[in-house]
Amino acid sequence: MTRYIIRRILQAIPLLFIISVILFALMMNMGDPLATLGGRQPPRGEDRLRLARQLGLDQPIYMQYIFWLVGNDWMRFDTTGDGVPNTYGTRRGILRGDWGTSLVTRRPVVEMIWQRLPNTLLLMGTAQVVIIVFSLAIGIYSALRQYSITDHVITTGAFIGYSMPIFWLALMLMYIFAVNFKKWGLPYFPTVGMYDPAVGRTFSQVVWHMALPVATLSVTAIAAYSRYIRASMLEVINQDYIRTARSKGLPERFILWRHALKNASLPLVTLIGLDLPLLLAGAVVTERIFAWPGMGRLFLDHVERADYPVLMGILMLVSIAVVVFQILTDIVYTYLDPRIRYS
Amino acid sequence: MSSKSRTRHFGLVAVLLLLAFALSACPAQPVAPVQPPSEAEPPSLVTITFVQEPDNLSPLYTTMWFSGILNDFWLLGLWNFNDNLEPTPQLAREIPSAANGGISEDGRTITIHLREDARWSDGTPVTAADFVFTYEMIMDERNAVISRHPYDQFVAGVEAAGDHTLVVTFHEPYAPWLSSIFTYVLPKHILEPVMKANGTLDGADWNRNPTVGVGPYVFKEWESGSHLLFERNPNHWQQPNIDRIFIRITPDDAAQVAAIKAGDTDIGVFISFSDVPELEALGTVNVVSTPSGFMEGWFFNFGEQAHPAIRDRNVRWALAHGFDRWQITQDLLLGLSEPPASPWDLSPYASPNIQPVPYDPERAAQLLDEAGWVMDADGVREKDGEKLILRYVTNMRRLRLDTQVVVQDMFRDLGVRFELINHPSDIFFASYAEGGVIATGQYDIAQWSSQPEAYPDPDTSRWTCREIPTPDNPAGSNWNFYCNPELDELFARQAVTVDMEARIALFEEIEKIIQEDMIWLGVWQDNDIWTVSKRLSNVRLSGADPFWNAANWTLE
Numbered sequence: 001m002t003r004y005i006i007r008r009i010l011q012a013i014p015l016l017f018i019i020s021v022i023l024f025a026l027m028m029n030m031g032d033p034l035a036t037l038g039g040r041q042p043p044r045g046e047d048r049l050r051l052a053r054q055l056g057l058d059q060p061i062y063m064q065y066i067f068w069l070v071g072n073d074w075m076r077f078d079t080t081g082d083g084v085p086n087t088y089g090t091r092r093g094i095l096r097g098d099w100g101t102s103l104v105t106r107r108p109v110v111e112m113i114w115q116r117l118p119n120t121l122l123l124m125g126t127a128q129v130v131i132i133v134f135s136l137a138i139g140i141y142s143a144l145r146q147y148s149i150t151d152h153v154i155t156t157g158a159f160i161g162y163s164m165p166i167f168w169l170a171l172m173l174m175y176i177f178a179v180n181f182k183k184w185g186l187p188y189f190p191t192v193g194m195y196d197p198a199v200g201r202t203f204s205q206v207v208w209h210m211a212l213p214v215a216t217l218s219v220t221a222i223a224a225y226s227r228y229i230r231a232s233m234l235e236v237i238n239q240d241y242i243r244t245a246r247s248k249g250l251p252e253r254f255i256l257w258r259h260a261l262k263n264a265s266l267p268l269v270t271l272i273g274l275d276l277p278l279l280l281a282g283a284v285v286t287e288r289i290f291a292w293p294g295m296g297r298l299f300l301d302h303v304e305r306a307d308y309p310v311l312m313g314i315l316m317l318v319s320i321a322v323v324v325f326q327i328l329t330d331i332v333y334t335y336l337d338p339r340i341r342y343s
Numbered sequence: 344m345s346s347k348s349r350t351r352h353f354g355l356v357a358v359l360l361l362l363a364f365a366l367s368a369c370p371a372q373p374v375a376p377v378q379p380p381s382e383a384e385p386p387s388l389v390t391i392t393f394v395q396e397p398d399n400l401s402p403l404y405t406t407m408w409f410s411g412i413l414n415d416f417w418l419l420g421l422w423n424f425n426d427n428l429e430p431t432p433q434l435a436r437e438i439p440s441a442a443n444g445g446i447s448e449d450g451r452t453i454t455i456h457l458r459e460d461a462r463w464s465d466g467t468p469v470t471a472a473d474f475v476f477t478y479e480m481i482m483d484e485r486n487a488v489i490s491r492h493p494y495d496q497f498v499a500g501v502e503a504a505g506d507h508t509l510v511v512t513f514h515e516p517y518a519p520w521l522s523s524i525f526t527y528v529l530p531k532h533i534l535e536p537v538m539k540a541n542g543t544l545d546g547a548d549w550n551r552n553p554t555v556g557v558g559p560y561v562f563k564e565w566e567s568g569s570h571l572l573f574e575r576n577p578n579h580w581q582q583p584n585i586d587r588i589f590i591r592i593t594p595d596d597a598a599q600v601a602a603i604k605a606g607d608t609d610i611g612v613f614i615s616f617s618d619v620p621e622l623e624a625l626g627t628v629n630v631v632s633t634p635s636g637f638m639e640g641w642f643f644n645f646g647e648q649a650h651p652a653i654r655d656r657n658v659r660w661a662l663a664h665g666f667d668r669w670q671i672t673q674d675l676l677l678g679l680s681e682p683p684a685s686p687w688d689l690s691p692y693a694s695p696n697i698q699p700v701p702y703d704p705e706r707a708a709q710l711l712d713e714a715g716w717v718m719d720a721d722g723v724r725e726k727d728g729e730k731l732i733l734r735y736v737t738n739m740r741r742l743r744l745d746t747q748v749v750v751q752d753m754f755r756d757l758g759v760r761f762e763l764i765n766h767p768s769d770i771f772f773a774s775y776a777e778g779g780v781i782a783t784g785q786y787d788i789a790q791w792s793s794q795p796e797a798y799p800d801p802d803t804s805r806w807t808c809r810e811i812p813t814p815d816n817p818a819g820s821n822w823n824f825y826c827n828p829e830l831d832e833l834f835a836r837q838a839v840t841v842d843m844e845a846r847i848a849l850f851e852e853i854e855k856i857i858q859e860d861m862i863w864l865g866v867w868q869d870n871d872i873w874t875v876s877k878r879l880s881n882v883r884l885s886g887a888d889p890f891w892n893a894a895n896w897t898l899e
Contacts, residue, residue, distance in 0.1 A: 030769065031767060031769030031770040031773055032769055032770070032772070032773035033769065034774060034777075035769045035770075035771070035772035035773045035779065036768050036772065037398075037406075037407075037489060038406045038407070038490075039405070039407035039408045039409070039410075039411075040408050041793065041796075042772040043489060044490060044820065045774070045775075045810075045817070045819055046491070046495065047489065047490045047491060048776075049776070049817065049818050050487075052774075052776065054487035079484055079485065080484050104398045105398050105399055105551070106399060106404055106487075106545055106546060107546075112567065115566070115568075116567060116568060119568070119569075171598070174598065174601050175601060178601065178605050178607075179604045182606070190607060191601045191602040191605045191607045192392075192591065192593050192598050192601075192602050192607065193569065193570070193591055197388060197390060197572070197587075197589040197591070198385070198388055291569075291592060291593040291594065291595070291598060293569035293592070297568055300594075301396065304769065305769060306769040
């Protein structure tokens, strides 16, 4: 097992390297980061030329990649515009732990990601728990009552939930529970943000502000997850060993939880294993609408600005997380199903 | 075993959640109240929603509008512009003029007397040395500053003549000085040690965390993606009426409107024209439109890559006559704007003798016929085997996409077709060196909103011959590729004409040429639309410095 894990990690290194090359090449085709630096008007031409030189954007793509990877403190640059290299660079490269500096905010990428990551994990993690709890309940309930009226209602509901556009759902929830409930004098939710500035960032404020975004994120996912659970439960409860358990006279509750669900959860684990690393990336639409300061918005804001150091940072972080969670999922399989062996 | 793995997964999620809570709770400090007016009352607070987050707070490193407008809270300059666009002294005691001896006879030297009671928020006096330091930092090669305008081309030197007298010398008389010099000042006592230690201000903590400033408010905190908080500055010469200003970043337009309706914000900005009637009907907010100098317009391409038709003056005039801009301002902008006559519309430099080109489809058809573009069987005009199909390029702004569609339809009967092209701003505005769509002339008509570079000053270099971008001059800003020595001469003269009446007369001639040659066609006045809660009074938003009188705002 240890050998297997080591082998997987060693395989991941060239994979991440190739991912980084592809991503970097894609980034370079995105647009000019200097074009939007001025805000509503592009910066003056003279300033653009000088900034391209000072920020290293005038270097060829492969050099920019090398600087991103291993830094540029071993090479002299022309900072004065006279064509004579005079000053050493200051970047150390991602291999030496320097994730670079944003072209837009001039702040270290790690610092920017670090500020947003907890907010995203909080929102996405809570949503994930809500999704798993509700989809298990709904999926099992409708599997046990297959083709009953309740099952049909749930199935219809799941299809409606699954086909709901996120931005529309988010704005609807906001209008109903924040704007209109307030107008009608009912208890209401806040529209945007993480807390009320007049109260401050308290636990109850954050929970209160999180309700609508979590609901938005959950609806589609519950619809999808509960269908998976229903299908795999149906497959399991018609198996012989369940019948055997029943004929032994075991209580129904025990059969359901210990025998049926245990075996039905393998596909669910695969699904969660694929989803968990993506939690780091945040939710672009939901975070934007509810003004939640998370990773999805960080990504979106900097895509629009072609700010490649930040984008590379986020994408590499997610890539690493995907690789790590894939290895973890594989390990979990061996515990779940003794028939699976890696040797 | 499956339940074990499930528990593991729940465990993992729970750990992540706890971690997230722990981390996000770190900067939790619900900020301690600052000197509430009386002990019983909680500090008063005004919430403003921004649809974009500032890149940076140091004006050295950003010219972003959403960053610049915050300066009136915490980082004043010599003066700012009020709601009538008149200069109002801030750190300067008075506005220099020839009458008070502030402007030398040759017009090249400006002498500014500074307020003696101005203090940085930590109590240190603001002196002329701070301004000299600011100038040095802008010009220092080690700082990758966003703009050196106008110091690199026009300023000969900045000197301190005593603690509270500042002398700025120009190479030639420089008409736009009032709106371009020292719109901000840096605290020398804070930043000089940083410069000495790091050799640059590029990564200075102050850029993001400027705890020392000069203004009615002082910066308190900035949580990325969430908010910025400013508090009353006890060391300022005028104490504001409101204790705190909370800027909430709300990137989605529709969510901002919802927040305005729910009363979760006091001031909103960048409101879409289409939301105005509904917001006005609310009764809880005032909708305010401020002229920001931005004029939405059509830029015609005079370069070699343009369609042959577009280089014909008659065709450009035909397009102007055939384009019912009033339909756009009525239907898409709900009558809240008008087509501008010139890029200087709504300013003192807009000549009353220049009127928008009227909508006249018959005249348009006649001009096209005269130019030799004759209607073909397929309904598209043609000349020498070439169809009249023009590349109409703009960015992704919703209003522009809608305008393109309306225009396509509007010109159908005239036999003119458009290829509608849209790019995100980072590609649309990319530089000549980056192969930018507009900068390299890959268009026939380009539409965007432009403003004179040092608004409210009218100066611009946009249409001068020397600004045409070429491989040798990739920085050129003349993306129309238009060259007319007569216009160059007029632009050069206005830039050194300090007398306002004389300058206005020069601008009339400039506007005449821009219209006669049809270089630019105004589509709508792109005013900024704000909502201001009726809880607030005395908010006199200005198109140049919206929050210029923040210290006088009052809250009910």
